[in-house]
Amino acid sequence: MEAKKIRSICCIGAGYVGGPTMAVIAQKCPHINVHVVDINPQRIADWNSDNLDELPIYEPGLSEVVKDARGRNLFFSTDISKGIAEAEMIFISVNTPTKTYGVGKGMAADLKYVELCARQIANEATEDKIVVEKSTLPVRTAESIKTILEANTTGVNFEVLSNPEFLAEGTAVQDLHNPDRVLIGGDQDESGLAAIESLTEVYANWVPREQIVQTRLWSSELSKLTANAFLAQRISSINSVSALCEKTGADVDEIARAIGSDSRIGPKFLKASVGFGGSCFQKDILNLVYLCHHFGLPEVADYWEQVVKINDYQKKRFAKQIIDSLFNTVSGKKIAMLGWAFKKDTNDTRESAAIYVAGELIQDLAEVHVYDPKVTEQQMINDLVYAGFGTEEEVSKLLFVYGNAYDATNNAHAVSIITEWDEFKELDWKKIYNQMFKPAFLFDGRNILDRKKINEIGFDLRSIGKGL
Numbered sequence: 001m002e003a004k005k006i007r008s009i010c011c012i013g014a015g016y017v018g019g020p021t022m023a024v025i026a027q028k029c030p031h032i033n034v035h036v037v038d039i040n041p042q043r044i045a046d047w048n049s050d051n052l053d054e055l056p057i058y059e060p061g062l063s064e065v066v067k068d069a070r071g072r073n074l075f076f077s078t079d080i081s082k083g084i085a086e087a088e089m090i091f092i093s094v095n096t097p098t099k100t101y102g103v104g105k106g107m108a109a110d111l112k113y114v115e116l117c118a119r120q121i122a123n124e125a126t127e128d129k130i131v132v133e134k135s136t137l138p139v140r141t142a143e144s145i146k147t148i149l150e151a152n153t154t155g156v157n158f159e160v161l162s163n164p165e166f167l168a169e170g171t172a173v174q175d176l177h178n179p180d181r182v183l184i185g186g187d188q189d190e191s192g193l194a195a196i197e198s199l200t201e202v203y204a205n206w207v208p209r210e211q212i213v214q215t216r217l218w219s220s221e222l223s224k225l226t227a228n229a230f231l232a233q234r235i236s237s238i239n240s241v242s243a244l245c246e247k248t249g250a251d252v253d254e255i256a257r258a259i260g261s262d263s264r265i266g267p268k269f270l271k272a273s274v275g276f277g278g279s280c281f282q283k284d285i286l287n288l289v290y291l292c293h294h295f296g297l298p299e300v301a302d303y304w305e306q307v308v309k310i311n312d313y314q315k316k317r318f319a320k321q322i323i324d325s326l327f328n329t330v331s332g333k334k335i336a337m338l339g340w341a342f343k344k345d346t347n348d349t350r351e352s353a354a355i356y357v358a359g360e361l362i363q364d365l366a367e368v369h370v371y372d373p374k375v376t377e378q379q380m381i382n383d384l385v386y387a388g389f390g391t392e393e394e395v396s397k398l399l400f401v402y403g404n405a406y407d408a409t410n411n412a413h414a415v416s417i418i419t420e421w422d423e424f425k426e427l428d429w430k431k432i433y434n435q436m437f438k439p440a441f442l443f444d445g446r447n448i449l450d451r452k453k454i455n456e457i458g459f460d461l462r463s464i465g466k467g468l
């Protein structure tokens, strides 16, 4: 069976994954029409905005890519039916948050959006389609998608592929342009292999073929969860050691350098921090944990769950250190927080450590004064409310948001660095010190500051994984 040459793609879901991925496919494949659809009209309007600074997602380099392709072969709209009807290949890129209700609450992925997409594709399709799961999904979801598709149509053939996305936010465009590998899983029968080849040809427009890894469907799905679990495990491992460093006077960065130069371990993802965040790590590990329980493997489930528990511990430990250092009471005190996004160069705040650190401080009645270069005040409030730290009215009383770091730190009792934005390294720390209450505490949750310089200024500096 010949692999079909793809000329039209539709992507359902214009979020952090769908938006940048489709923009790069359109940029690199001018012969393919790429139509990105979403139920959220505001999101689509923002993607279509004349002002490229207003794209709904902030990613370095993304506006240039969108500028190249938009209107040529990249289109954004809310017309999902048309998108499905016209496309030979359909990517499902909708959100799959952790379930907040019912069976699997707090652990399993909520597949309602994916299921809705599958039903809509089934209803609208009048010709054969290749359906690609792009969202992170539990293993064997492709099979459920296939069941829904096949039960709802007459005579149309659907091939379902798994093509997990490995881009990291903040470096999405770079990761999409030069991926370590592209993973494509599909059925190993004749039509499945042909569909895998069709998608391989799309990526082969810019990715060397030897970097395109073809697997069976379930291996591809499980690889995504495993990759994220391994990456998060490294961070929890180094963060667990950071706690021990603080007690013993060892330096966690020195340890990371020492162990990272062992080529079997490698240097990446060994940066101790206030805790990992983002939409993937926690969600995917909890998903893995749920799967293990489902398949009767409680020991394996407990093993991976510990990675999340150490991360929760790290966030709480950081907040507790602030409270303890400020003589065990922060009530009415002003604590400045620099950074709210879960990492630098993104406006995404999902599962950011900032939410939990701020939440703990607010519960102890501290005033939290925040500056982040890309996150809005409303987003911060929503995050705190969603995480259960109070109503909008309650959190608004103790949360204050500023347009720069100097205003946020004025008259503060303590400053904490939560996100490693480059601009925080360049701040006039002497000026900040001078406008703070003394003793001036500085909690470096990312170890981005030069300790010697900061100590010389006079700060009482506490860094993750470093003794006093």
Ligand code: UDX
Pocket (backbone or CB within 6 Å): 165, 166, 167, 168, 169, 170, 228, 231, 235, 268, 269, 270, 271, 272, 273, 274, 275, 276, 277, 278, 279, 280, 281, 342, 343
């Ligand atoms: C991650 C995976 O890297 C990516 O392949 C997958 O597709 C989605 O999930 P992302 O969540 O965007 O990407 O960011 P990542 O760079 O992995 O960082 C995740 C969190 O870990 C951030 O909060 C980051 O600050 C933290 N981190 C990362 C550390 O604390 N220390 C490190 O050494 C590395």
Ligand code: ADP
Pocket (backbone or CB within 6 Å): 012, 013, 014, 015, 016, 017, 018, 037, 038, 039, 040, 043, 080, 093, 094, 095, 096, 113, 116, 117, 135, 279
């Ligand atoms: P991710 O990080 O996985 O890309 P996002 O939340 O950033 O997640 O994006 C998912 C997008 O999918 C959102 O813009 C949401 O409006 C969209 N979406 C969810 N369900 C549907 C649906 N049934 N049809 C079209 N779009 C959907």
